[in-house]
Amino acid sequence: xxxxxxxxxxxxxxxxxxxxxxxxxxxxxxxxxxxxxxxxxxxxxxxxxxxxxxxxxxxxxxxxxxxxxxxxxxxxxxxxxxxxxxxxxxxxxxxxxxxxxxxxxxxxxxxxxxx
Amino acid sequence: xxxxxxxxxxxxxxxxxxxxxxxxxxxxxxxxxxxxxxxxxxxxxxxxxxxxxxxxxxxxxxxxxxxxxxxxxxxxxxxxxxxxxxxxxxxxxxxxxxxxxxxxxxxxxxxxxxxxxxx
Numbered sequence: 001x002x003x004x005x006x007x008x009x010x011x012x013x014x015x016x017x018x019x020x021x022x023x024x025x026x027x028x029x030x031x032x033x034x035x036x037x038x039x040x041x042x043x044x045x046x047x048x049x050x051x052x053x054x055x056x057x058x059x060x061x062x063x064x065x066x067x068x069x070x071x072x073x074x075x076x077x078x079x080x081x082x083x084x085x086x087x088x089x090x091x092x093x094x095x096x097x098x099x100x101x102x103x104x105x106x107x108x109x110x111x112x113x114x115x
Numbered sequence: 116x117x118x119x120x121x122x123x124x125x126x127x128x129x130x131x132x133x134x135x136x137x138x139x140x141x142x143x144x145x146x147x148x149x150x151x152x153x154x155x156x157x158x159x160x161x162x163x164x165x166x167x168x169x170x171x172x173x174x175x176x177x178x179x180x181x182x183x184x185x186x187x188x189x190x191x192x193x194x195x196x197x198x199x200x201x202x203x204x205x206x207x208x209x210x211x212x213x214x215x216x217x218x219x220x221x222x223x224x225x226x227x228x229x230x231x232x233x234x
Contacts, residue, residue: 044205103158108156
C-alpha cells in the first residue's frame with residue numbers, strides 16, 4: 001500500500017534557525033513527491049516537488065527538500081526560519097492507480113516559529 | 116491569471132440534506148480532483164474528473180458524486196448528509212493528469228476550499 005508518514009505533529013524552531021520537517025513514504029515504483037503548506041482557513045499552496053534528477057529540490061519561499069531513496073524520505077528544509085513560515089505542512093506522494101493519478105497526503109506537521 | 120476558485124466559502128446544512136459545491140480550475144487546466152479534509156487530518160482523495168468523466172475514485176460512498184462541465188469546471192454533490200461529512204472540501208486542478216500519461220508530472224493546484232458544517 002502507498003502511504004506517507006509525517007512523524008512529528010509539531011515542530012518548534014526559533015526565528016533565524018534552520019528548520020526541518022520530516023516525511024517518509026512508501027510507494028510502488030518511482031515516487032513523485034510534493035510538499036504543500038496550509039495557512040489557517042486556507043487551501044493548500046504548492047511549495048515544491050521531486051520527480052527525478054537532483055536529490056535536492058528548491059521551491060518557493062526559500063524552502064528546499066532532500067530526496068533520499070535508500071531511506072525513503074523527503075524532508076523539507078529551510079536554512080533560516082521566519083515567523084511567517086508558521087503554518088501546517090503536508091507531504092504528499094503521487095500514486096498511480098488504474099492509470100490515473102491521485103495524491104496521498106500525510107497527516108501534516110504544524111510548524112511554529114518563535115520570535 | 117486566476118487560480119483555482121471554489122464556492123461557496125462556507126455552508127451550514129442539517130443531516131439528511133443535500134449539498135452542491137463548485138470549482139473552477141486554473142486557466143489551462145483540464146483535470147479536477149476533489150479532496151475531503153477533516154479537522155486535524157490530511158486531505159483524502161474523493162474522485163478525479165477529466166473529459167467530463169469520473170476517472171478515479173477514492174474510498175467514499177455513492178452519496179458523493181460529481182460532474183465536470185465542458186469548460187472544465189466541476190461540482191461535488193453530497194446526498195443524505197451525515198454529521199461526519201463536516202469537513203473542508205478542497206478542489207485541485209492540473210493539466211493533463213487525467214490522461215494518465217506514463218511519467219506525467221503535472222502538479223495539482225488547490226483552491227481555498229469550502230467549509231461544510233453538518234448539524
